[in-house]
Amino acid sequence: MSAAEETAGGEIEPWDEVTPDAARRLLVAAVEAFAERGYHATTTRDIAGRAGMSPAALYIHYKTKEELLHRISRIGHDRALDILRTAAAGEGDATRRLADAVSSFVRWHAGRRTTARVVQYELDALGPEARAEILDLRRQVDAEVRGIIEEGAATGEFDVPDVHGTTLAVLSLCIDVARWFNVDGPRTPEEVGALYADLVLRMVGAAK
Amino acid sequence: MSAAEETAGGEIEPWDEVTPDAARRLLVAAVEAFAERGYHATTTRDIAGRAGMSPAALYIHYKTKEELLHRISRIGHDRALDILRTAAAGEGDATRRLADAVSSFVRWHAGRRTTARVVQYELDALGPEARAEILDLRRQVDAEVRGIIEEGAATGEFDVPDVHGTTLAVLSLCIDVARWFNVDGPRTPEEVGALYADLVLRMVGAAK
DNA sequence: AGGCACACTAAGCGGCCGCTCACCTTCGGC
DNA sequence: GCCGAAGGTGAGCGGCCGCTTAGTGTGCCT
Numbered sequence: 001m002s003a004a005e006e007t008a009g010g011e012i013e014p015w016d017e018v019t020p021d022a023a024r025r026l027l028v029a030a031v032e033a034f035a036e037r038g039y040h041a042t043t044t045r046d047i048a049g050r051a052g053m054s055p056a057a058l059y060i061h062y063k064t065k066e067e068l069l070h071r072i073s074r075i076g077h078d079r080a081l082d083i084l085r086t087a088a089a090g091e092g093d094a095t096r097r098l099a100d101a102v103s104s105f106v107r108w109h110a111g112r113r114t115t116a117r118v119v120q121y122e123l124d125a126l127g128p129e130a131r132a133e134i135l136d137l138r139r140q141v142d143a144e145v146r147g148i149i150e151e152g153a154a155t156g157e158f159d160v161p162d163v164h165g166t167t168l169a170v171l172s173l174c175i176d177v178a179r180w181f182n183v184d185g186p187r188t189p190e191e192v193g194a195l196y197a198d199l200v201l202r203m204v205g206a207a208k
Numbered sequence: 209m210s211a212a213e214e215t216a217g218g219e220i221e222p223w224d225e226v227t228p229d230a231a232r233r234l235l236v237a238a239v240e241a242f243a244e245r246g247y248h249a250t251t252t253r254d255i256a257g258r259a260g261m262s263p264a265a266l267y268i269h270y271k272t273k274e275e276l277l278h279r280i281s282r283i284g285h286d287r288a289l290d291i292l293r294t295a296a297a298g299e300g301d302a303t304r305r306l307a308d309a310v311s312s313f314v315r316w317h318a319g320r321r322t323t324a325r326v327v328q329y330e331l332d333a334l335g336p337e338a339r340a341e342i343l344d345l346r347r348q349v350d351a352e353v354r355g356i357i358e359e360g361a362a363t364g365e366f367d368v369p370d371v372h373g374t375t376l377a378v379l380s381l382c383i384d385v386a387r388w389f390n391v392d393g394p395r396t397p398e399e400v401g402a403l404y405a406d407l408v409l410r411m412v413g414a415a416k
Numbered sequence: 417a418g419g420c421a422c423a424c425t426a427a428g429c430g431g432c433c434g435c436t437c438a439c440c441t442t443c444g445g446c
Numbered sequence: 447g448c449c450g451a452a453g454g455t456g457a458g459c460g461g462c463c464g465c466t467t468a469g470t471g472t473g474c475c476t
Contacts, residue, residue, distance in 0.1 A: 022423075038332070040248040044464060054425050059465065061423095121329070121387075124246070165395070165403045168388065169381060176384040179329075180376065187373070195373045202410050230453075252434060262455050267435065269453090 017075065023061040025051040030068045035114040039069055039125040069122060070130045076119030077137040083108055084144040094152030095206045101148060102174060102200045103193035109177040110189035116178035145171055149204060159205030170200050225283065231269040233259040238276045243322040247277055247333040277330060278338045284327030285345040291316055292352040302360030303414045309356060310382060310408045311401035317385040318397035324386035353379055357412060367413030378408050 018024040029050035033042040044065050048055045062068050087101035109116040123134060146167040152158035160166050177192060187195075226232040237258035241250040252273050256263045270276050295309035317324040331342060354375040360366035368374050385400060395403075 020423095038246065038248055040246055041333075043462080045462090055464090056426080056466080057424055065464070125249075161406075162403055165400075166407065169404065169407055172384040172388060173377060173381050176380040176387075179384075180380060192373075195370055196377065198369075199374065199377055199411050202413065203407050205410065228453090251432080253432090263434090264436080264456080265454060273434070 015075070018071070020061075022051070022053070022057070026053070026058055026061055027068060027072060031072055031115055031118055034069065034072070034118045034122055039065075039118075039122045066125070066127060066130070069118070069125060072115070073119055073123065073126065073130070073134050074137075076115050077134055077141070080105070080108060080116075080119070081137060081141055081144070084141060088144045088148055094148055094155060094157050095201060098145075098148045098152060098204065098206070099197040099201055101145065102170065103197040105174045106177050106193040106196045107189045109174060110181040110187075110192050113178050113181050113183065116175075120175050120178050142167060142171060152204060152206065157206055166204060170203065173200070223283070226279070228269075230259070230261070230265070234261070234266055234269055235276060235279060239280055239323055239326055242277065242280070242330055243325040247273075247326075247330045274333070274335060274338070277326070277333055280323070281327055281331065281334065281338070281342050282345075284323050285342055285349070288313065288316060288324075288327070289345060289349055289352070292349060296352045296356055302356055302363060302365050303409060306353075306356045306360065306412065306414070307405040307409060309353065310378065311405040313382045314385055314401040314404045315397045317382060318389040318395075318400050321386050321389050321391065324383075328383050328386050350375060350379060360412060360414065365414055374412060378411065381408070 015024050015028055018027050026047060030042070030047045033046050033050060036042075042065075044058050045055045047065075047068070048058050051057075058065075058068075062071075083104050084101050087097055087104050090097055090100055092100075109120075123131060126134065146163060149158065149160060149163055149167055149170070153160045153163060173196065177196075181187075181189075181192065223232050223236055226235050234255060238250070238255045241254050241258060244250075250273075252266050253263045255273075255276070256266050259265075266273075266276075270279075291312050292309050295305055295312050298305055298308055300308075317328075331339060334342065354371060357366065357368060357371055357375055357378070361368045361371060381404065385404075389395075389397075389400065
């Protein structure tokens with residue numbers, strides 16, 4: 001298994017852009033620890049221990065604990081943005097592309113809940129510069145979804161009185177999946193994605 | 209102002225069930241600190257300092273820092289449940305009562321964002337017994353919303369293929385308001401409440 | 417074989433953490 | 447006027463925190 005890691009939650013995490021191997025192991029360990037206990041409650045000794053290394057080893061690959069969070073957050077936001085861009089640039093009308101965007105975005109938040117939780121809920125733990133960088137990515141995420149909704153409203157496919165507010169609500173709905181989704185629960189990521197795509201189409205007044 | 213406190217965020221917080229006065233001041237300080245920085249990143253010295261007291265004063269009124277969080281979480285959940293029960297037991301058909309429930313629940317999460325943030329996002333910091341107690345309250349919250357949706361589906365007012373999933377989504381949408389709502393932003397809690405009530409009625413397929 | 421860059425560890429430093437304790441004030445009841 | 451209860455403080459304890467440093471093992475280049 002060279003390009004993927006099986007984590008405790010049973011998710012497949014492709015962190016292959018992180019090298020060398022020890023740096024990736026530390027980063028995967030940090031994702032799990034941050035997701036379980038939160039950034040501030042996680043100690044560098046815990047991260048190193050999960051990666052099977054001594055506490056000092058962390059500082060060979062990362063300057064600080066915050067840099068670890070920054071790298072995780074950056075990679076996660078890049079991935080989330082990539083998912084939305086792929087759906088937004090796909091084939092079909094606005095209805096089809098909005099449904100694709102929501103279902104794939106939700107599948108990521110549910111299937112990779114561990115990563116998504118860190119990415120979406122630990123933003124405040126970053127310093128000012130890192131936070132500003134991530135907030136810029138979030139604005140791009142917002143713009144992708146808003147673009148599809150605006151287009152559907154323009155063509156008459158959708159009935160949306162408040163484009164900005166509806167965009168906010170759609171993203172909020174998807175992101176919050178990372179908070180409540182339970183891997184051992186009754187629903188698969190695919191089922192939640194399909195349900196949410198249907199609910200969002202209702203929200204924008206798309207014809208069934 | 210004996211029954212309400214004006215906090216830094218400009219919100220009115222009625223913590224009058226907490227006595228004596230010093231205990232209430234400490235609790236309000238803890239709510240602000242937990243909301244801003246998170247439970248684990250908040251120190252007891254910070255809480256006491258905000259309340260204008262020495263660090264040791266906290267332990268006259270609360271056994272531990274966790275007891276403070278427990279009290280906040282309990283009071284907040286009681287209030288949230290009260291809001292939903294009032295709306296669910298109100299007059300009108302299911303459409304009217306669901307709109308009331310969503311708009312008042314959202315107004316609380318937006319207008320009392322500081323409290324709601326702590327209540328909704330710091331659950332994991334509680335110990336097993338306290339968490340179990342809070343989870344029981346959350347099940348009651350879920351039951352109230354599900355009850356309205358089930359009734360609307362039974363009378364034919366709503367078109368809801370998946371009652372449990374839709375309930376989950378409606379609550380998720382409302383709760384996440386506490387994460388993104390900005391007091392200095394362009395929308396008032398009332399506006400968000402009205403927007404969300406409309407979006408939720410669309411989600412359940414209620415006639416306009 | 418020698419040298420040296422690299423990855424890693426054991427030990428520990430300074431500092432802040434949650435929390436405690438000995439002591440001090442204020443105040444109502446008799 | 448005395449007392450005990452209640453509410454407060456300053457100092458500090460034991461411990462864990464993020465992070466550093468000195469030293470060790472390993473493998474590649476010459």
